[in-house]
Amino acid sequence: MSKQINIALVGNPNTGKTSVFNNLTGLNQKVGNYPGITVEKKEAVIKLSRNLKAHILDLPGTYSLNATSLDENVVIELLLNKNDKDYPDVVVVVSDIENLKRNLLLFTQIKDLGLPTILAINMADRMDRKGIQLDVSLLEKRLKTKVNLISARKNKGFTELKQSITDYQKLSTNPCLEASKIDRQYFESLKKAYPKQDLYKLWLVITQDVNFGKTNRNKITSQNGFKPKSDSEIKRLQQKETIKRYQFINETLKETLTKDLALAKGLRASIDRLLIHKVWGYVIFLAILFLIFQTIYDWSTYPMDFIDESFLALSEYVKNVFPLGMLSDLISEGIIPGIGGIVIFVPQIALLFLFISILEETGYMSRVVFLMDRIMRKFGMSGKSIVPLVSGTACAIPAVMAARNIESWKERLVTILVVPFTTCSARLPVYLIIIGLVIPDERWLGVFNYQGITLMLLYLLGFVTAIGSGWLASKMLKIEFKSYFVVEMPDYKMPIFKNVFYTVIEKTKSFVFGAGKIILAISIILWVLASYGPTDDFDNAESIVTASLDVTELTQEEINTEISSYKLKNSYIGYAGRAIEPAVIPLGYDWKIGIAIIASFAAREVFVGTLATIYSVENDDEQTIKSRMAAETNPVLGGPLFTFASGISLLLFYAFAMQCMSTLAIVRRETGTWKWPMIQLFGMSGFAYVVALIAFQILK
Amino acid sequence: MLTIASLKKGQKAIIGEMTSQDIPLKLLEMGCLPGNHVELIQVAPFKDPLYLNINDTFLSIRRETAKLIHIELIPDE
Numbered sequence: 001m002s003k004q005i006n007i008a009l010v011g012n013p014n015t016g017k018t019s020v021f022n023n024l025t026g027l028n029q030k031v032g033n034y035p036g037i038t039v040e041k042k043e044a045v046i047k048l049s050r051n052l053k054a055h056i057l058d059l060p061g062t063y064s065l066n067a068t069s070l071d072e073n074v075v076i077e078l079l080l081n082k083n084d085k086d087y088p089d090v091v092v093v094v095s096d097i098e099n100l101k102r103n104l105l106l107f108t109q110i111k112d113l114g115l116p117t118i119l120a121i122n123m124a125d126r127m128d129r130k131g132i133q134l135d136v137s138l139l140e141k142r143l144k145t146k147v148n149l150i151s152a153r154k155n156k157g158f159t160e161l162k163q164s165i166t167d168y169q170k171l172s173t174n175p176c177l178e179a180s181k182i183d184r185q186y187f188e189s190l191k192k193a194y195p196k197q198d199l200y201k202l203w204l205v206i207t208q209d210v211n212f213g214k215t216n217r218n219k220i221t222s223q224n225g226f227k228p229k230s231d232s233e234i235k236r237l238q239q240k241e242t243i244k245r246y247q248f249i250n251e252t253l254k255e256t257l258t259k260d261l262a263l264a265k266g267l268r269a270s271i272d273r274l275l276i277h278k279v280w281g282y283v284i285f286l287a288i289l290f291l292i293f294q295t296i297y298d299w300s301t302y303p304m305d306f307i308d309e310s311f312l313a314l315s316e317y318v319k320n321v322f323p324l325g326m327l328s329d330l331i332s333e334g335i336i337p338g339i340g341g342i343v344i345f346v347p348q349i350a351l352l353f354l355f356i357s358i359l360e361e362t363g364y365m366s367r368v369v370f371l372m373d374r375i376m377r378k379f380g381m382s383g384k385s386i387v388p389l390v391s392g393t394a395c396a397i398p399a400v401m402a403a404r405n406i407e408s409w410k411e412r413l414v415t416i417l418v419v420p421f422t423t424c425s426a427r428l429p430v431y432l433i434i435i436g437l438v439i440p441d442e443r444w445l446g447v448f449n450y451q452g453i454t455l456m457l458l459y460l461l462g463f464v465t466a467i468g469s470g471w472l473a474s475k476m477l478k479i480e481f482k483s484y485f486v487v488e489m490p491d492y493k494m495p496i497f498k499n500v501f502y503t504v505i506e507k508t509k510s511f512v513f514g515a516g517k518i519i520l521a522i523s524i525i526l527w528v529l530a531s532y533g534p535t536d537d538f539d540n541a542e543s544i545v546t547a548s549l550d551v552t553e554l555t556q557e558e559i560n561t562e563i564s565s566y567k568l569k570n571s572y573i574g575y576a577g578r579a580i581e582p583a584v585i586p587l588g589y590d591w592k593i594g595i596a597i598i599a600s601f602a603a604r605e606v607f608v609g610t611l612a613t614i615y616s617v618e619n620d621d622e623q624t625i626k627s628r629m630a631a632e633t634n635p636v637l638g639g640p641l642f643t644f645a646s647g648i649s650l651l652l653f654y655a656f657a658m659q660c661m662s663t664l665a666i667v668r669r670e671t672g673t674w675k676w677p678m679i680q681l682f683g684m685s686g687f688a689y690v691v692a693l694i695a696f697q698i699l700k
Numbered sequence: 701m702l703t704i705a706s707l708k709k710g711q712k713a714i715i716g717e718m719t720s721q722d723i724p725l726k727l728l729e730m731g732c733l734p735g736n737h738v739e740l741i742q743v744a745p746f747k748d749p750l751y752l753n754i755n756d757t758f759l760s761i762r763r764e765t766a767k768l769i770h771i772e773l774i775p776d777e
Contacts, residue, residue: 064729102731102757232721239718242728246736246755268758269741278745370760374746383749407724484724484765489751489758 004045004053006086007165010075010110011094012103013061014363014490016122018042019152019499020094021058024162029058031506039074043086048166057086063102065109066238067208069404076208079113080201090116090168092161096123097132097149098491100257104249105242107143108176112200116171117145118164124149124157131260139256144172153496177248179203182240186229193226207238271492275367285368289390292355293459294452300347304432307347308625311340330527337612337625338523342516345605349425350508352394357503359390361495369487379467380474382406382485385415389466392422393459395511396663399424400670407486410479414470416670420663420680421466421656423459426604430654431458433608437630438647454651461655522599522606526613529573538570568614581635587653587689588646588696590635600659607654637700645699649692656688702773704750704766707740713771714738715754720768727765731755738771 009024011017021029025044032041042058059078060071067073078084079091091110095103100121111117119139127134140147146164150157180187180199191199206228229237274280315336322328359365365387373383384406392399399419406412423431432455439454537544545563554562568574576598577591584594596610608625615628632641658664664677671677707713715736718728732738736755743750748763 063726066725066729068724068726099757101755102729105729235721235725238725239728242725243733246731246733272742272751276742276744276751281745366760370744370749370751373760373762374744374748407726485749485760485762486724486726486730486765487749487760488730489760491758 002051002053004055005089007054007056008088008091009058010091012063015094015096016152017094019496020122022498022502023152023155023158024056034074039071048162052166064106065204090165092118092120094120094122097121097127101249101253105245108245112175112179114173114198116168116173119147120161121149122152125151125154133258135256142252144174144176146171179241182244183237189226207234267492276371281371296348296351300351303347304344307344311336334523334527334613338520338609344429346508348428349511350504352425353504353507356391357500358495363490363492366487366489379470380414381470382411388415388419389422392419392424394425396420396424397666400666407484414473416667417473418466418470420658421462423462427654429605430607433626434647434650436626437642438644458655522602523609523613526610530571530614533571538567541567585636587692588649590641602661604659645696648699649696652695653688653692656684656691658684702771704738704769704771705763709740712739712774716770716772718769723768730759731757
């Protein structure tokens with residue numbers, strides 16, 4: 001019989017906890033969410049020995065068990081709830097050798113919970129270079145547990161770590177210091193009132209504002225001689241506890257760790273001098289952003305064209321191979337173009353996540369936060385808002401979640417509200433295809449491509465709108481708040497390729513499957529709506545068209561086209577489209593674009609797929625979607641539908657409108673009310689309509 | 701009374717009293733505690749926030765928080 005144990009991986013941010021997880025588990029990890037909240041849950045099952053398996057859970061990074069955010073709550077809720085199915089048999093605290101002092105605070109807290117706790121000290125390969133020496137066996141004695149030196153970068157020490165985990169039952173569960181000494185009388189009365197509970201757990205329940213299954217905070221009231229303390233007294237005690245813990249840690253490390261100070265400094269100071277310089281710092285940041293966007297534009301067009309053509313070929317292939325009929329039509333005209341519309345994103349998304357994760361891994365992002373805080377505060381946000389605003393260029397969903405790190409509620413709310421203005425990757429295919437149609441592929445001064453410049457301007461527009469509306473929102477929102485900002489400035493590190501690679505794979509995968517489901521569903525619905533009609537006109541299209549035309553002057557092909565577009569016009573989608581046409585004509589669009597826009601409210605990237613589906617139902621010719629769009633004519637003005645004016649109008653509409661159900665849902669979850677997502681939906685989309693209208697009327 | 705906000709670039713000090721209720725607990729957890737060393741590494745453009753080395757941890761805080769933390773200067777050797 002093989003047995004399975006639960007392991008929880010805990011640690012401070014920036015200790016390389018995720019690389020330790022990656023090294024322990026390889027690619028067989030599962031990424032999901034904790035039930036009811038959008039905190040990412042990473043887990044995996046590995047084999048430790050012939051009859052021992054381990055379920056490893058990578059918990060969110062936290063500095064202590066005093067939770068200040070949703071992510072940190074997850075850690076404490078799990079560690080305090082014995083009934084949780086993931087409740088650990090053993091905890092591995094990951095720390096890093098250079099920040100051991102700070103990392104040990106969390107370790108001592110967890111050790112006080114009476115759980116078997118292993119200390120894994122990461123980045124041990126840097127010890128020599130940094131002149132650090134550590135007396136591991138004395139440290140084990142002081143901390144009353146097993147200590148493992150590991151290096152995720154060099155993949156060293158993991159066999160020993162796995163051995164320690166396997167032997168977890170030998171570990172002592174005694175605390176290494178007792179927090180109750182900070183107020184003996186208070187803790188003794190608490191123990192007397194609740195004799196069955198673990199004392200340190202009770203204390204955490206009192207100090208935290210979270211739910212712990214049965215032991216509810218409010219249930220700990222005065223009884224059996226226990227007298228609760230006021231909030232400010234409790235805060236005092238928490239401070240005292242922290243001081244007490246640091247005293248213990250400082251004493252322990254004095255005995256066990258020596259550092260050659262001359263070697264410890266170096267790289268950080270010289271790189272900092274450049275990267276947070278009052279002029280060069282900003283120049284470098286802008287240059288990096290520019291480089292990223294140029295690269296994404298340059299590198300992704302080739303694979304994108306390739307994907308576009310491959311799906312077209314696949315569609316043709318299905319049409320030729322399968323017998324004619326509904327199923328074949330559904331696959332070749334509905335499903336394949338729909339899936340193609342999402343797969344085409346993969347190159348850009350992967351590249352964006354690649355760059356963002358490199359920026360985070362190297363430690364550069366914290367410097368940007370430091371540089372931008374004063375400026376961002378003028379716009380009602382925090383320096384930390386830069387992270388959501390930059391990752392918003394990939395996708396607003398992780399960006400809204402990244403705003404959790406912002407400590408003050410008002411700054412966080414403003415950030416969440418404005419993030420959807422940043423140019424997310426779902427807008428990119430819309431932009432690319434329209435820019436390709438209406439902006440000339442020529443070079444300005446022989447160097448800069450006009451199409452590239454337009455794209456750059458659109459990114460800039462998104463960013464400027466985000467910042468500007470941040471300023472507006474902070475003026476309008478009446479929320480009292482305490483400014484509060486603590487950012488760790490981690491050491492500069494070369495990114496670990498494996499980590500970057502895993503992040504890119506995982507984020508791209510979850511994006512493709514998450515968005516893919518919606519897009520697939522919508523393309524099937526659209527296909528059905530476009531392939532059937534409410535009246536006889538649809539079914540009798542052939543005879544009606546032939547009767548109205550002078551058949552002799554047209555080729556068979558032209559007649560077929562006429563029949564198809566008559567059918568489309570009389571399909572369900574045709575009726576719906578013509579119903580909304582009056583609203584979109586002043587913006588320079590036709591009813592097909594109108595339908596694509598409506599469908600885009602599920603997710604923007606549906607735009608291209610929708611047009612692809614509509615056009616391929618209408619026209620069986622082997623053409624890429626771009627050439628089909630170029631051939632469309634304007635229903636009112638005549639001439640090509642996609643002109644400079646209507647193109648710009650469409651670009652502006654997509655730049656400003658709030659067209660993403662998933663983002664609205666995530667904002668609802670993060671803010672706890674529908675009020676804010678509704679303000680985004682109607683405010684942003686209304687603004688988009690007006691701007692697109694003005695743009696088209698001026699330019700036409 | 702001197703506070704972290706009155707430090708000059710490169711100056712070191714020892715953290716004194718921290719009585720204000722507005723000092724976030726997180727800062728204490730990062731090692732900002734009475735008796736520990738603090739050094740001002742750099743000030744961001746526009747004079748805010750401050751980049752500090754506290755008890756061997758590098759972090760940055762805003763000037764208004766820094767004003768709440770009293771210090772005693774270590775005289776130059």
